[in-house]
Amino acid sequence: xxxxxxxxxxxxxxxxxxxxxxxxxxxxxxxxxxxxxxxxxxxxxxxxxxxxxxxxxxxxxxxxxxxxxxxxxxxxxxxxxxxxxxxxxxxxxxxxxxxxxxxxxxxxxxxxxxxxxxxxxxxxxxxxxxxxxxxxxxxxxxxxxxxxxxxxxxxxxxxxxxxxxxxxxxxxxxxxxxxxxxxxxxxxxxxxxxxxxxxxxxxxxxxxxxxxxxxxxxxxxxxxxxxxxxxxxxxxxxxxxxxxxxxxxxxxxxxxxxxxxxxxxxxxxxxxxxxxxxxxxxxxxxxxxxxxxxxxxxxxxxxxxxxxxxxxxxxxxxxxxxxxxxxxxxxxxxxxxxxxxxxxxxxxxxxxxxxxxxxxxxxxxxxxxxxxxxxxxxxxxxxxxxxxxxxxxxxxxxxxxxxxxxxxxxxxxxxxxxxxxxxxxxxxxxxxxxxxxxxxxxxxxxxxxxxxxxxxxxxxxxxxxxxxxxxxxxxxxxxxxxxxxxxxxxxxxxxxxx
Numbered sequence: 001x002x003x004x005x006x007x008x009x010x011x012x013x014x015x016x017x018x019x020x021x022x023x024x025x026x027x028x029x030x031x032x033x034x035x036x037x038x039x040x041x042x043x044x045x046x047x048x049x050x051x052x053x054x055x056x057x058x059x060x061x062x063x064x065x066x067x068x069x070x071x072x073x074x075x076x077x078x079x080x081x082x083x084x085x086x087x088x089x090x091x092x093x094x095x096x097x098x099x100x101x102x103x104x105x106x107x108x109x110x111x112x113x114x115x116x117x118x119x120x121x122x123x124x125x126x127x128x129x130x131x132x133x134x135x136x137x138x139x140x141x142x143x144x145x146x147x148x149x150x151x152x153x154x155x156x157x158x159x160x161x162x163x164x165x166x167x168x169x170x171x172x173x174x175x176x177x178x179x180x181x182x183x184x185x186x187x188x189x190x191x192x193x194x195x196x197x198x199x200x201x202x203x204x205x206x207x208x209x210x211x212x213x214x215x216x217x218x219x220x221x222x223x224x225x226x227x228x229x230x231x232x233x234x235x236x237x238x239x240x241x242x243x244x245x246x247x248x249x250x251x252x253x254x255x256x257x258x259x260x261x262x263x264x265x266x267x268x269x270x271x272x273x274x275x276x277x278x279x280x281x282x283x284x285x286x287x288x289x290x291x292x293x294x295x296x297x298x299x300x301x302x303x304x305x306x307x308x309x310x311x312x313x314x315x316x317x318x319x320x321x322x323x324x325x326x327x328x329x330x331x332x333x334x335x336x337x338x339x340x341x342x343x344x345x346x347x348x349x350x351x352x353x354x355x356x357x358x359x360x361x362x363x364x365x366x367x368x369x370x371x372x373x374x375x376x377x378x379x380x381x382x383x384x385x386x387x388x389x390x391x392x393x394x395x396x397x398x399x400x401x402x403x404x405x406x407x408x409x410x411x412x413x414x415x416x417x418x419x420x421x422x423x424x425x426x427x428x429x430x431x432x433x434x435x436x437x438x439x440x441x442x443x444x445x446x447x448x449x450x451x452x453x454x455x456x457x458x459x460x461x462x463x464x465x466x467x468x469x470x471x472x473x474x475x476x477x478x479x480x481x482x483x484x485x486x487x488x489x490x491x492x493x494x495x496x497x498x
Contacts, residue, residue: 002037006042006178006203007186009049010196015043017494019367021176021205021210026092026323026441028311029361033090035179038204043171043211046090050142050169051217053197058139058167065165069109070459071192077108082182087152088314090178092322093276095314098153100199108349108464110244111446114163117152119166123191128495130286132479137473139167140219140243146233148225149175149325156182158450159222162468164189165438168220173212177325186357195494198241213237216284220472222267222463223247224281224473226383227409227455234458245459247451247470250411254440255426257417258395263383265416266301268440272414273389274309274367277321277330281456282412282434282441283382286373287391288400295393299371302389306349309387313359330363337368340379346371351387371469375403383409395406397422405431411452414440428452433457 005014015036023033036042057065077085084098091098112118119137127133133273139429145159152174160170176184179201188202202208212218213236220243223233229249237244254272256265272284287302289295312319324330334352348403351366365386373380373390380390394400404413414436415426423437433452434441444465451462461471 001031002033004033004183004203006038006046007183007199007201007410008042009200010190012183012187013045015203021092023179024326025089026325027315027359029360030362031329033180035176035203037117037176038202038208038211040211042204043202043208045141045172046202047215047217049197049200050171051194054139054167054169057164057169057198058320060167062119062165062167065167066115066187068193069113069161069165072108072189072194073109073113073315075192076102076109083153083184083316086181086184087178088322089151091152091178092314092325093279094319094322095317096207097276098314101151102153104151105154105161108158109161109444111464112161115165115469118466120446120477128481130484131479133181133477133479135471135475135477136164138476140200140472140474141168142171142218143168143220143222143472144171144173146209146212146216146221146225149177149262149274150281152178153185155224156185158468162345162464163220163222163472164194164198166469166472167378168472169198170200170449171212171218172199173204173208174201176203176205184401204297209233210236211487213242214240216240218242220244221246221472223291230458242366243471245451245461246457247463248456248458249409250281250283250452250456251286251381251383251407251409252284252412252416253283253407254284254428255394255397255400255413255415255417256287256289256294256298257289257415257419257422259418260294260416261418262294262297262301264438265385266298266305268414268416269302269389270305272440274306274387277324277349277365279324279385280441283385284414284440284441285389286380286390286403288359288394288403289391290394290397291401292393295371295391299369302369302460303348306369306389309367311354311364311366312356313362321367321387324365325363327363329385330365333365333384333388336379336382336384336386336387339465340348340370340373340377343377343379345377345379345390375406381408401426401429405429409452410454411456412436412442414438414442
């Protein structure tokens with residue numbers, strides 16, 4: 001048993017609220033730690049620390065800020081094994097999957113090493129008679145990030161790396177389900193040379209979230225989680241005068257055309273649907289084979305692959321996937337599978353009864369495969385966030401395209417085909433934010449931006465890429481004229497270039 005507090009002012013500190021939450025081992029169901037839940041005093045201590053440190057950090061030239069991230073990337077690589085285990089023991093996913101979590105965050109840190117270039121703006125000489133005009137980007141001040149359990153390394157780094165590189169201080173409120181890794185990242189940032197107070201980690205529940213949204217000294221908020229909470233955070237942040245980017249749920253489709261390489265498509269569906277036990281906002285949870293022959297062949301390929309999934313604790317280095325994160329998550333997933341059966345979908349592979357010897361109290365769900373799912377079913381409409389793949393059969397390409405087009409969510413989508421015309425038409429017409437062509441999980445690399453459409457995203461600027469620099473800075477435009485040649489006397493008309 002270990003205790004997790006907060007990270008404020010460059011060091012670990014205990015909570016003062018007296019309230020804690022349990023952190024479980026998802027493989028065994030046992031409590032392995034307690035985490036402090038912040039009160040207003042804890043949050044205020046973090047904000048005071050940020051307010052004190054941020055002006056000097058903002059005045060530090062971008063090249064020196066970049067050097068902190070150069071060192072941080074080096075430390076991430078040096079400590080990769082340790083960081084992955086910190087994730088896996090609290091989240092439950094495999095160690096190799098956890099390394100991917102860290103690496104995807106690391107790539108954003110590599111991207112922001114270019115901050116001296118990324119923060120360059122515009123200059124116009126001679127915009128008018130003896131007038132020069134230029135714009136500059138300045139940090140917003142203090143930013144905050146509210147992050148989910150499924151990527152405790154990647155998503156915090158997606159937020160704090162660009163925010164801090166731009167000259168801001170940052171308050172991170174990670175998930176209380178797996179809080180160890182964010183604290184360790186903050187320690188490594190200090191080791192990399194970040195001044196104390198620039199990155200603070202405050203653990204907590206809804207009280208901490210509401211405190212962040214209401215606090216007048218926090219200028220911008222980034223959030224990743226479910227769509228109902230994303231709407232709440234976005235609306236509350238905006239009502240309190242804050243800039244906000246909020247990313248919600250998903251129901252990602254993969255269209256499999258009759259000409260697709262079905263071995264390739266089946267392998268892609270296995271990784272994208274069952275990796276991390278389906279607890280990814282970019283997981284493929286709906287397969288849409290076009291034509292009955294395509295559907296039948298796909299089901300025949302997937303069934304034995306799902307039945308032979310190796311499921312185990314993170315300590316099993318041969319496991320394909322681990323447990324889901326909590327007992328509540330397990331119960332929700334199982335209830336949705338029951339609902340699918342009740343609604344008439346064909347449960348081809350039933351993982352509800354999966355038990356692992358020696359880990360009977362773990363939060364395991366076996367891989368499930370539904371066939372003949374229809375758009376009116378709850379399992380089609382709802383983000384299950386578990387190892388459940390639904391097959392919705394489509395008669396033709398237009399019917400297949402119509403499914404993700406009409407769905408509430410618009411995070412990610414993929415098409416598998418050998419036909420360039422079909423792929424190009426699909427990428428052009430689909431109303432989804434991230435599109436894969438023969439790529440099952442189309443998460444853009446760090447120098448492009450990440451974000452969905454429709455009910456998957458709220459706000460007009462995405463995560464990482466150049467959008468992140470715009471989000472964590474404000475543009476200031478200066479119009480400059482020096483005294484030489486200026487006529488005496490007041491001018492009362494609107495200035496123009498006429």
